[in-house]
Amino acid sequence: MDIVSGSGRAVPPLNKLADELVADIMSMSDAELLAEVEAEGLNAEDEASRVRAVNSVATGQAAKARLKAARAEIDRAAGSNLGQVHRLPLKDRAAVLVRFANDDAKLKSRLTMAARNGEGITENEMDDILANLRELGAIDEDGSPI
Amino acid sequence: MSGPILDLVEARQAIERLTSADLLRLRKAGRQYAFAAGCEADDLLNEAVCQTIEGVRNCPREMAMLPFLIGVMHSRASAKQQKVEPELVSADATDVGGWFSHEPVETKPTVEELGLAQEDASARRNALEALFADDDEATLFLWAYLDDLSKEEIMSMIGVDMKAYATIRRRVRRTIDAAFPNGWTS
Numbered sequence: 581m582d583i584v585s586g587s588g589r590a591v592p593p594l595n596k597l598a599d600e601l602v603a604d605i606m607s608m609s610d611a612e613l614l615a616e617v618e619a620e621g622l623n624a625e626d627e628a629s630r631v632r633a634v635n636s637v638a639t640g641q642a643a644k645a646r647l648k649a650a651r652a653e654i655d656r657a658a659g660s661n662l663g664q665v666h667r668l669p670l671k672d673r674a675a676v677l678v679r680f681a682n683d684d685a686k687l688k689s690r691l692t693m694a695a696r697n698g699e700g701i702t703e704n705e706m707d708d709i710l711a712n713l714r715e716l717g718a719i720d721e722d723g724s725p726i
Numbered sequence: 727m728s729g730p731i732l733d734l735v736e737a738r739q740a741i742e743r744l745t746s747a748d749l750l751r752l753r754k755a756g757r758q759y760a761f762a763a764g765c766e767a768d769d770l771l772n773e774a775v776c777q778t779i780e781g782v783r784n785c786p787r788e789m790a791m792l793p794f795l796i797g798v799m800h801s802r803a804s805a806k807q808q809k810v811e812p813e814l815v816s817a818d819a820t821d822v823g824g825w826f827s828h829e830p831v832e833t834k835p836t837v838e839e840l841g842l843a844q845e846d847a848s849a850r851r852n853a854l855e856a857l858f859a860d861d862d863e864a865t866l867f868l869w870a871y872l873d874d875l876s877k878e879e880i881m882s883m884i885g886v887d888m889k890a891y892a893t894i895r896r897r898v899r900r901t902i903d904a905a906f907p908n909g910w911t912s
Binding site: 603605616625634 | 744754759761768771775776780804877898
């Protein structure tokens with residue numbers, strides 16, 4: 581198997597040297613290759629297994645990266661469904677919730693606590709409730725009741 | 727790149743189907759490109775496999791996975807060195823067949839980064855010269871490649887035929903293999 585250069589573009593000299601040495605690797609038969617590995621004091625199958633493990637790790641990393649990208653895309657899509665609500669200032673988002681809190685004693689209590697001492701409900705929880713209200717069609721994208 | 731390519735599942739399967747001999751060649755090739763790039767062999771191979779499985783690099787259907795992965799390692803090594811030699815930058819990654827394509831340099835290195843990279847590249851060249859200090863033929867072979875001479879010019883300069891040239895090349899490769907089994911790990 582020959583190693584060929586693509587288009588005659590400038591290649592860094594150390595890479596040119598590496599290309600030439602890799603061409604030597606490719607020119608060997610499998611038997612020569614195995615003999616060379618054994619002559620290095622390595623077990624060929626063990627060495628191949630080690631490279632296979634490196635590839636498996638890389639495969640796992642790539643899978644995780646794809647999963648993370650997919651998760652980010654889902655989150656982004658979910659965020660876009662919220663419209664502008666989650667971008668409103670905190671006090672405006674709280675005001676939207678207060679309108680609904682009269683029908684929900686537990687929520688009202690937590691909002692009151694939050695107003696008094698900064699506890700009771702987190703900003704993330706608030707956004708989750710707003711997202712639910714938006715999905716249920718109870719509020720529009722600006723947080724106004726529908 | 728034009729022409730049909732492997733989809734991501736096929737690319738992963740092709741990597742998993744590499745034979746033991748393929749893997750040994752991949753490892754040996756990785757050592758050489760890692761030394762050129764100034765990084766560790768496992769890291770370079772890991773990058774090449776990740777880029778292939780993520781679809782950053784697409785393997786043409788008519789190409790076997792082994793030469794494709796070697797080509798990706800060549801390209802990554804070339805891109806890493808372009809930090810050292812920015813005049814060699816080529817931004818075109820559309821070689822026919824995708825074989826040995828260059829990569830655009832992602833970020834322009836700072837003066838400090840450039841200085842460090844040049845120091846590191848010099849260290850690698852010095853390490854090679856020291857390695858072959860008592861082998862005149864091998865030293866000529868190295869100097870000629872590092873001075874960008876063609877294979878024919880090198881054979882003429884050393885005064886050897888193709889067979890003797892191949893013998894020197896193998897000796898140089900095996901010596902580097904033994905001295906830097908994991909690429910460049912400074």
